[in-house]
Amino acid sequence: MxxxxxxxxxxxxxxxxxxxxxxxxxxxxxxxxxxxxxxxxxxxxxxxxxxxxxxxxxFRDKSELLLLLATSLKQKSFDIVSRWQSEREADWEGLARAYEDVLTLYRENAAVLRAINEAATYDPAVRAAWNAQLGRFHRTVADRLRADQRAGLLGPDVDPEIGARVVVFGGFAVLSQHIADGDAADDAAVAREVALAHWHGTFRRPAVP
Missing domain, CATH: 1.10.10 (Arc Repressor Mutant, subunit A)
Known part of the structure; x- marks a missing residue:
């Protein structure tokens, strides 16, 4: 035999x-x-x-593979923003530097970002998983806003959940749109404008009478 x-x-x-x-x-x-x-x-x-x-x-399918690439990208951007949040004297200038670093990361991975945005338009699983990744940012920012309120750095009229949604989902929309259509030479200016809008509009918004 x-x-x-x-x-x-x-x-x-x-x-x-x-x-x-x-x-x-x-x-x-x-x-x-x-x-x-x-x-x-x-x-x-x-x-x-x-x-x-x-x-x-x-991999179950190519979408699962793409989501693994996306998870790695989001983890790196989460780490960048988390470093800013952990700074003892966090300010808008540090936030602008963090956003500029995120833009650099997104440019290096623009193809993955483009694929995620493409797949999310027709694949509910990709859309849900990507939104869950952004949801992690949302929870972190909301916690930061609540902590700042307790410390007296932010007025009580700011809704931490809604404010965090504006910062995270609005900020991501602006940054990803800039990566898709904008010039890399404008990255620092875009990061500065987004940081100022978030800092004065949410993180340190003056109390509204």
Missing amino acids: PSITRRPPRSDEDRTAVRARLLATTQRLLTEGVGFTELGVQRIAAEAKVARSSFYVH
Whole structure:
């Protein structure tokens, strides 16, 4: 009876390498201008030099892969803004620097951001997951506003939940639109205007009679 040679199971290191290759390949293709809607699993797998079946070992579909790229992007931007919030003497100038750093990050990952915005228009799961990522920012900003109210730095007439929504969702809309259509030379000016609007309009808004 002929012997059967079994392939040894892939190690965790092998799996991690394949997963990383699929992620890097997808980001490269998006950066090269391939639209996310047109980008199929077969092409991702072929470009990454893995079997199509191997793709599904790591990801349920291409949307799940995209969301992993998006989660990494959001975590980095969250870390940038969190550093500003943790500063002892946080002010609008520090917030402007943080927003400028976020714009730099978004420019480096513009293709992923574009793909997320594209997929969110027709994929409810992508839209819900992306909004959940923004929701994390919302909770952090709302907590900051409540803390500032307790410290007497912000008037009681500011609604922390609504104010945080304006800062997070409004700010993201402006920054992402600037990445899509604006000039990189204007990044500092855009960051400054958004920071001033958020600082004086929400974080340190004077009490309204």
